Amino acid sequence: MKDVKKIAVLGSGGWGTAMAMSAASSGHDVTVWSAFPAEIERIVSTGENPLLPGIKMPKELKFTSELKDVADAEIIITAVPSFATASVVAKLAEMGIPASTLLVNISKGFDPATCDRLSVTIQKALPDHTITVLSGPSHAEEVAREIPTALVAASSDKETALLIQQVFTTPRLRVYTNKDMVGVELGGAIKNVIALAAGITDGLKLGDNTKAALMTRGLSEIGRLGKAMGGSEKTFAGLTGVGDLIVTCTSMHSRNRRAGILIGEGVPVEEAIKIIGTVEGYHAARLAHILKDRYQVEMPIMDACYKVCYEGGNALEEVTQLMTRPTRHEDDDTWLND
Numbered sequence: 514m515k516d517v518k519k520i521a522v523l524g525s526g527g528w529g530t531a532m533a534m535s536a537a538s539s540g541h542d543v544t545v546w547s548a549f550p551a552e553i554e555r556i557v558s559t560g561e562n563p564l565l566p567g568i569k570m571p572k573e574l575k576f577t578s579e580l581k582d583v584a585d586a587e588i589i590i591t592a593v594p595s596f597a598t599a600s601v602v603a604k605l606a607e608m609g610i611p612a613s614t615l616l617v618n619i620s621k622g623f624d625p626a627t628c629d630r631l632s633v634t635i636q637k638a639l640p641d642h643t644i645t646v647l648s649g650p651s652h653a654e655e656v657a658r659e660i661p662t663a664l665v666a667a668s669s670d671k672e673t674a675l676l677i678q679q680v681f682t683t684p685r686l687r688v689y690t691n692k693d694m695v696g697v698e699l700g701g702a703i704k705n706v707i708a709l710a711a712g713i714t715d716g717l718k719l720g721d722n723t724k725a726a727l728m729t730r731g732l733s734e735i736g737r738l739g740k741a742m743g744g745s746e747k748t749f750a751g752l753t754g755v756g757d758l759i760v761t762c763t764s765m766h767s768r769n770r771r772a773g774i775l776i777g778e779g780v781p782v783e784e785a786i787k788i789i790g791t792v793e794g795y796h797a798a799r800l801a802h803i804l805k806d807r808y809q810v811e812m813p814i815m816d817a818c819y820k821v822c823y824e825g826g827n828a829l830e831e832v833t834q835l836m837t838r839p840t841r842h843e844d845d846d847t848w849l850n851d
């Protein structure tokens with residue numbers, strides 16, 4: 514298998530930096546790029562990324578705000594929020610990189626302009642490149658502290674998935690492969706909406722029963738849309754499905770959940786998003802709403818989140834609406850064909 518040395522990460526946020534630290538810890542030559550020189554100056558001058566407070570950057574990790582510094586990387590990772598992925602890969606395409614450069618997306622969400630999965634957006638900008646999605650239950654704060662974590666490398670090309678698995682596996686980061694890019698990306702993008710909803714129920718001071726029901730029925734919705742879009746049902750029972758849902762809905766590391774808590778406590782939605790920062794679930798709620806109509810899939814929790822986020826819906830009333838829907842069988846298919 515090819516020996517990879519040079520890796521670049523686009524985006525100096527918490528997640529890009531944590532993955533850069535992990536790759537550097539296994540001997541790779543890693544450079545983190547940011548479009549914002551001030552971010553880079555601050556990290557270099559303090560030896561810390563303010564998005565990962567208290568964690569010292571390893572000396573061997575390089576930082577730059579010049580895109581040309583990453584042009585010779587063998588692997589380029591995209592780690593900017595989903596709304597910025599298209600503009601960042603457009604810059605890469607304009608600069609020109611060799612077709613052999615492997616692209617790995619670790620952001621979670623949809624392209625806000627097209628509703629595309631992010632790997633599709635990247636492929637459109639750089640059609641000659643092979644793309645892998647690296648996703649799973651992972652808080653940047655924990656990966657940066659080398660807390661054992663498992664991820665999934667999804668690619669339609671088996672050799673590439675195996676190579677990415679080999680490159681990113683460390684004694685603290687276990688990487689599985691999966692050929693189902695649709696399922697892996699969908700799970701990662703839509704669980705953020707469920708996490709926002711889980712936070713809302715926490716903010717409303719509802720209980721563990723409510724959250725368990727929300728997560729489980731939320732997973733059904735993810736699976737329903739995922740299947741309609743061509744994903745495999747098995748993927749949603751795996752790390753990037755139920756695994757990512759658990760980690761996001763139950764942790765205070767999750768900005769989606771924290772934004773939800775504020776909303777549940779009565780903070781206006783836009784103010785809550787401003788306070789927390791990158792809240793992918795807020796954007797994904799709008800895009801999932803478009804996708805569920807496009808694929809004709811029933812997603813009542815998504816509808817409720819959309820109403821709260823974009824139509825001024827009252828969170829507690831939406832909970833009542835969900836609880837008083839017509840009763841049904843738990844499983845989508847059972848009895849329909851009997």
Ligand SMILES: NC(=O)c1ccc[n+]([C@@H]2O[C@H](COP(=O)([O-])OP(=O)(O)OC[C@H]3O[C@@H](n4cnc5c(N)ncnc54)[C@H](O)[C@@H]3O)[C@@H](O)[C@H]2O)c1
Nearest residue numbers: 524525526527528529547548593594597620621652653791
């Ligand atoms: N934080 C996590 O634990 C975690 C884990 C897995 C996946 N993710 C995903 O990774 C992505 C990034 O999350 P994060 O937590 O690192 O976000 P962040 O808010 O910590 O950082 C985002 C970084 O992206 C860059 N950026 C922001 N706007 C940009 C623009 N318009 N143009 C170019 N670059 C821009 C900046 O360098 C910024 O620091 C998100 O899609 C998120 O869902 C995050």
